[in-house]
Amino acid sequence: MxxxxxxxxxxxxxxxxxxxxxxxxxxxxxxxxxxxxxxxxxxxxxxxxxxxxxxxxxxxxxxxxxxxxxxKNFSEAEVNDILEVRKMHELYCLENYFNNIDREVIADLKDKFENGHKKYFTSYDLKLHKEIILAADNDYLIDSYLKMINHYTMLFSYLNYKRSETSRQEHIDLIDCILNGEQEKATEILYRHLDRVQIAEDAEIRKRA
Amino acid sequence: MxxxxxxxxxxxxxxxxxxxxxxxxxxxxxxxxxxxxxxxxxxxxxxxxxxxxxxxxxxxxxxxxxxxxxxKNFSEAEVNDILEVRKMHELYCLENYFNNIDREVIADLKDKFENGHKKYFTSYDLKLHKEIILAADNDYLIDSYLKMINHYTMLFSYLNYKRSETSRQEHIDLIDCILNGEQEKATEILYRHLDRVQIAEDAEIRKRA
CATH class of the missing domain: 1.10.10.10 (Winged helix-like DNA-binding domain superfamily/Winged helix DNA-binding domain)
Structure with a gap:
């Protein structure tokens, strides 16, 4: 047929x-x-x-x-702008909707981070961050995040930023905090993680410039 | 010609x-x-x-x-979503860029809130909130805010929400805190102000439904 x-x-x-x-x-x-x-x-x-x-x-x-x-091409300033808007969304949701995060999905992601293949790392990564946003249950907030995350994904692929063991461990730590209800520690890890990504990508961009 | x-x-x-x-x-x-x-x-x-x-x-x-x-029409849930995204942007900027807010513009706005004609109140209002956002100097953040504030303006006009003396005073108090460098108090006033707007508009919407 x-x-x-x-x-x-x-x-x-x-x-x-x-x-x-x-x-x-x-x-x-x-x-x-x-x-x-x-x-x-x-x-x-x-x-x-x-x-x-x-x-x-x-x-x-x-x-x-x-x-x-x-x-589309991105200047260094634009990269920082995008990363900051990402940070604003995720920190806001973690602070205000910590208890609404879907624990089942998160627990499943932990297993994937620990036992899954490295090549799927990026998709687990995006899924984890998206789950934090979904917790707000706010269509406008989700739309605004998804528009930005498109640019982020694009940049990310191009930068060919090597996913380090540190990054994998940070995601697992963040998941543990969410599962254990440790909100403050989760916020601290997320903040540090997003800052570290920013620094790593800045360095990549300068190298390519 | x-x-x-x-x-x-x-x-x-x-x-x-x-x-x-x-x-x-x-x-x-x-x-x-x-x-x-x-x-x-x-x-x-x-x-x-x-x-x-x-x-x-x-x-x-x-x-x-x-x-x-x-x-476009808005459900009550959408109105709340829009107001929340507005709150997220403004609180983030007030928290992170408090010292970058243009004091001269703000001082000028104070004079307008105190002596200007009531019919321009909405434009002073929008200008004050926008100045807080501009302090971040982040094009992506500004774009995302402006897209949302369009919906906000639209809702606002329709709701024909009566600007109370309370609201005027809150704006003046917020300006004073910014001019005096009282960040914590400014955040508190902004938070309360945006919550109050939300409640008032919810009531308006229910009345019209």
């Missing part, structure tokens, strides 16, 4: 490009050539342009009028 | 509708009739639709496929 893809061409190109951007397939600041993408997939220019415009709306792509579309 | 308006038709319709929505000219949840708007201004449907789509992107208008465009 023929599989019919019901998603519009624009949707498909959008999803494909977004995955490329959020993984490590295209460089920060790289031009995305509309014509090349269209030819490569044997489609017309229109859905490619529409997909690129949608990505520009999400701030993952920059549309320079009369020049073209480029993967 | 003929004045040539260089803004595109879409831009003009967009600005006009946005002003209508953010002031008190159309009701929350009211349908925005594309054809009527086009006829009223003697233009075609296309720029009206484009403007409405842009407003939908900003979440000020809801696009119900095959039904039409409606001014």
């Amino acid at each position: 023929m599989v019919i893809n019901k998603k519009s061409l624009t949707d498909q190109v959008y999803t494909m490009l977004k995955e490329k951007i959020l993984s490590r397939d295209v460089e920060l600041g790289e031009q995305l050539n509309t014509r090349e993408i269209a030819e490569e997939h044997g489609i017309s220019l229109m859905p490619v342009r529409d997909a690129l415009r949608r990505l520009a709306n999400e701030d993952l792509v920059e549309n320079k009028p009369r020049v073209g579309f480029f993967v | 003929m004045v040539i308006n260089k803004k595109s038709l879409t831009d003009q319709v967009y600005t006009m509708l946005k002003e209508k929505i953010l002031s008190r000219d159309v009701e929350l949840g009211e349908q925005l009739n594309t054809r009527e708007i086009a006829e009223e201004h003697g233009i075609s449907l296309m720029p009206v639709r484009d403007a409405l789509r842009r407003l939908a992107n900003e979440d000020l208008v809801e696009n119900k496929p095959r039904v039409g465009f409606f001014v």
Whole structure:
């Protein structure tokens, strides 16, 4: 039986490009050539342009009028800005919704951090931080966090920041504090952890500059 | 000399509708009739639709496929969500950037709160809260705040919430704390003030429901 893809061409190109951007397939600041993408997939220019415009709306792509579309690039200041907004969201939720964090999900993540494969580390990491945000049960807060975390994921893949044993241990410590109801200690670990990530990424960016 | 308006038709319709929505000219949840708007201004449907789509992107208008465009409406839960995200931003900035708040602007606002006309109260109010956010000097944080404050302004106009003498005094007290460098007291006043606004608006919403 023929599989019919019901998603519009624009949707498909959008999803494909977004995955490329959020993984490590295209460089920060790289031009995305509309014509090349269209030819490569044997489609017309229109859905490619529409997909690129949608990505520009999400701030993952920059549309320079009369020049073209480029993967978003980040200055050092922007990286720090993004990390700070992340910190604001997570600390607020940890402080105000500590008791609403889903302990079952967290316990399951602990097992994954301890026994899972390293290559899934990033996804466990994102899931843990997201669980803290979900505890607030506030759609506006979640939206605002997810928009920012997209940029974060993008940066993160590009920076190719090596996940150290320290980072793994910090996540496990944070989980233990949540499971044991030690709110103050959890806040302290999260604060230190996010600061350390910031310093590590600053160093990476300077190295690449 | 003929004045040539260089803004595109879409831009003009967009600005006009946005002003209508953010002031008190159309009701929350009211349908925005594309054809009527086009006829009223003697233009075609296309720029009206484009403007409405842009407003939908900003979440000020809801696009119900095959039904039409409606001014966004807010459930009680959404109102609380918006107010909480506002609180998160303002408390974070007050806590971390207290000393960066522009004292000159604040002193000028104090004078306006004390001697200015009541009808400008809302604009002084927004300006004071915005100054606290600007102190962070973080473009991402500012963007995220401004997106939310648009919804806030919209709600605020609709609710027609009577600005009480209490509220004016709270703003003046907050300014005094900032000018005197009393950070803890400032945080306390801001927290109480935002909670009080929340309760007042909840009551307004229930009354209208």
